Amino acid sequence: xxxxxxxxxxxxxxxxxxxxxVWQHTTEAVPEPGEGRFVVRISHISLDPAMRGWMNAGRxxxxxxxxxxxxxxLAAGEVVASAHQDFxxxxxxxGTFGVQDYAESDGRGVQKITPTADVPIETYxxxxxxxxxxxxxxxxxxxxxxxxETVVVSGAAGAVGSVVGQxxxxxxxxxxxxxxxxxxxxxxxxxxxxxxxxDYRAEDVKKALRAAAPDGVDVYFDNVGGEILxxxxxxxxxxxxxxxCGSISNYNATxxxxxxxNYMSLLVNRARMEGFVVFDFVDRYAEAGRAMAGWLAEGxxxxxxxxxxxxxxDFGDVLLRLFRGENTGKLVLRLAR
Amino acid sequence: xxxxxxxxxxxxxxxxxxxxxVWQHTTEAVPEPGEGRFVVRISHISLDPAMRGWMNAGRxxxxxxxxxxxxxxLAAGEVVASAHQDFxxxxxxxGTFGVQDYAESDGRGVQKITPTADVPIETYxxxxxxxxxxxxxxxxxxxxxxxxETVVVSGAAGAVGSVVGQxxxxxxxxxxxxxxxxxxxxxxxxxxxxxxxxDYRAEDVKKALRAAAPDGVDVYFDNVGGEILxxxxxxxxxxxxxxxCGSISNYNATxxxxxxxNYMSLLVNRARMEGFVVFDFVDRYAEAGRAMAGWLAEGxxxxxxxxxxxxxxDFGDVLLRLFRGENTGKLVLRLAR
Numbered sequence: 001x002x003x004x005x006x007x008x009x010x011x012x013x014x015x016x017x018x019x020x021x022v023w024q025h026t027t028e029a030v031p032e033p034g035e036g037r038f039v040v041r042i043s044h045i046s047l048d049p050a051m052r053g054w055m056n057a058g059r060x061x062x063x064x065x066x067x068x069x070x071x072x073x074l075a076a077g078e079v080v081a082s083a084h085q086d087f088x089x090x091x092x093x094x095g096t097f098g099v100q101d102y103a104e105s106d107g108r109g110v111q112k113i114t115p116t117a118d119v120p121i122e123t124y125x126x127x128x129x130x131x132x133x134x135x136x137x138x139x140x141x142x143x144x145x146x147x148x149e150t151v152v153v154s155g156a157a158g159a160v161g162s163v164v165g166q167x168x169x170x171x172x173x174x175x176x177x178x179x180x181x182x183x184x185x186x187x188x189x190x191x192x193x194x195x196x197x198x199d200y201r202a203e204d205v206k207k208a209l210r211a212a213a214p215d216g217v218d219v220y221f222d223n224v225g226g227e228i229l230x231x232x233x234x235x236x237x238x239x240x241x242x243x244x245c246g247s248i249s250n251y252n253a254t255x256x257x258x259x260x261x262n263y264m265s266l267l268v269n270r271a272r273m274e275g276f277v278v279f280d281f282v283d284r285y286a287e288a289g290r291a292m293a294g295w296l297a298e299g300x301x302x303x304x305x306x307x308x309x310x311x312x313x314d315f316g317d318v319l320l321r322l323f324r325g326e327n328t329g330k331l332v333l334r335l336a337r
Numbered sequence: 338x339x340x341x342x343x344x345x346x347x348x349x350x351x352x353x354x355x356x357x358x359v360w361q362h363t364t365e366a367v368p369e370p371g372e373g374r375f376v377v378r379i380s381h382i383s384l385d386p387a388m389r390g391w392m393n394a395g396r397x398x399x400x401x402x403x404x405x406x407x408x409x410x411l412a413a414g415e416v417v418a419s420a421h422q423d424f425x426x427x428x429x430x431x432g433t434f435g436v437q438d439y440a441e442s443d444g445r446g447v448q449k450i451t452p453t454a455d456v457p458i459e460t461y462x463x464x465x466x467x468x469x470x471x472x473x474x475x476x477x478x479x480x481x482x483x484x485x486e487t488v489v490v491s492g493a494a495g496a497v498g499s500v501v502g503q504x505x506x507x508x509x510x511x512x513x514x515x516x517x518x519x520x521x522x523x524x525x526x527x528x529x530x531x532x533x534x535x536d537y538r539a540e541d542v543k544k545a546l547r548a549a550a551p552d553g554v555d556v557y558f559d560n561v562g563g564e565i566l567x568x569x570x571x572x573x574x575x576x577x578x579x580x581x582c583g584s585i586s587n588y589n590a591t592x593x594x595x596x597x598x599n600y601m602s603l604l605v606n607r608a609r610m611e612g613f614v615v616f617d618f619v620d621r622y623a624e625a626g627r628a629m630a631g632w633l634a635e636g637x638x639x640x641x642x643x644x645x646x647x648x649x650x651d652f653g654d655v656l657l658r659l660f661r662g663e664n665t666g667k668l669v670l671r672l673a674r
């Protein structure tokens with residue numbers, strides 16, 4: 001066990017895309033667990049669009065990361081020292097451990113996980129982690145999905161979007177994914193079974209959506225916001241549900257981006273637009289986890305992780321890949337030692 | 338019975354505020370009722386913000402009024418000739434009779450009404466008509482109002498808004514109304530019992546809303562759209578419902594107005610924004626009508642009609658009063674003969 005804990009802290013609040021100046025790299029001694037606590041050696045760090053919001057000051061669904069604080073991150077690793085009765089050395093766990101080599105924890109919000117050759121640790125940050133929970137509750141509960149409906153998802157080759165589309169297919173829906181670039185579009189149709197893909201970088205999304213969902217859209221699951229949300233609003237059907245999961249196209253804007261100018265389509269179509277935060281469903285994570293694990297084992301659900309090997313010092317660069325749309329599936333930083 | 342039927346037809350589709358050029362005034366013979374039909378002499382015409390939408394081309398919740406067609410309008414009057422077994426001469430009725438002196442009808446969508454000295458015919462176009470139904474179902478069903486919540490309504494001195502606020506008070510809610518000008522604000526607080534009024538013409542709405550609803554807003558009932566919707570979104574509470582009933586501030590815009598840029602507040606607050614069309618609740622009009630009539634009779638609900646005396650030729654001018662915010666309560670054109 002190394003004696004150094006490399007950490008990435010928030011040095012300043014970013015304006016626009018977070019460049020290297022917003023990160024402070026610190027090195028501390030590896031903590032010793034206090035009574036009722038344990039220490040995790042982190043092996044995998046989850047990169048999530050929501051991180052950009054956590055870096056901003058102000059009221060949101062979680063407090064902001066403070067200046068000087070270790071950057072908040074979901075992560076997984078192995079318990080290497082423990083003074084906690086429920087966690088033993090050797091346990092593999094996931095939790096909000098932050099961007100660092102080692103984290104001390106009191107066990108709150110920590111899950112024990114059981115990676116195998118078929119279901120590696122990174123999958124517990126993807127389909128079997130918050131990503132999967134977000135897709136599951138966002139689609140089934142907030143989206144109130146019914147069999148046979150038409151579902152459109154943006155960010156469709158991203159971590160959440162790729163799961164949303166697969167879950168909708170499992171429920172017998174017609175699924176259209178919107179993604180950037182031919183490789184992503186091929187992946188969601190050829191490998192994940194989406195009925196259609198729209199390449200927003202190459203196609204007229206409005207025309208393509210009309211062609212791909214000629215009878216309109218029952219559930220639009222939005223990860224991107226911006227113009228694509230506005231186009232989707234023109235295509236919703238009566239009683240549609242627009243699920244607001246994220247708006248990655250806006251997160252790095254330096255001025256307040258415009259809102260969805262077609263929102264009155266909600267009136268014309270007696271539709272609703274609803275936001276959610278996955279943490280609210282914590283009491284049902286076990287239910288969703290069992291369902292997802294079952295579908296994974298049956299080969300009916302695929303988890304793809306875009307794993308980048310590096311150190312915590314690479315975190316800032318890897319995060320930018322997310323905002324540039326360079327990842328396919330779940331972006332994970334695997335810490336090499 | 339006069340032998341002339343003066344009518345107002347849509348001559349062209351308006352751009353911006355509908356000026357006199359969009360109306361065509363025609364005179365026809367008073368119709369004779371065909372078999373299974375009857376003729377109504379119209380005495381009262383309802384003026385509604387939704388009319389502006391009906392004048393636009395394109396898909397909406399009802400077909401547009403076609404060029405050359407009599408302008409669509411809810412109205413009330415007396416049956417003066419009948420070949421319909423369910424409607425007799427002398428019956429007083431309300432229905433979508435259009436902007437004209439006389440209408441022929443087959444009875445579909447027509448209600449018989451029973452005006453009295455206390456509840457005059459215009460009230461059947463207001464609290465006891467579509468206006469009241471819109472407030473009732475929008476607030477109770479779409480807004481899913483619960484006792485003790487904080488309700489904010491825009492267009493609060495308008496036909497629907499003034500009823501929404503009163504209904505919320507009946508359910509023990511704290512009610513804040515947003516209206517234009519000191520007279521309207523005084524009316525909703527002093528006479529209708531709203532807890533607070535914000536004069537959007539004179540006050541900083543954001544500050545005033547923070548002061549009037551310091552703990553946030555559970556239901557925001559929106560009749561106006563635009564900047565006020567955006568401000569309300571910054572003040573919603575967790576689990577809030579934003580009811581989209583209209584957006585009168587946008588109806589006469591000549592360019593597509595901006596959308597609500599603060600819509601991500603729906604995510605942060607796990608809230609929903611939902612539109613509706615009152616016609617979907619037709620099966621429950623009787624239920625709502627009984628409730629509203631009961632509250633009216635008990636003096637717990639007040640209907641205020643802003644009655645303008647004139648002829649159908651005045652319709653265009655009276656409609657502009659609505660879009661200039663000059664009415665208080667329900668704007669009705671009463672036809673003098």
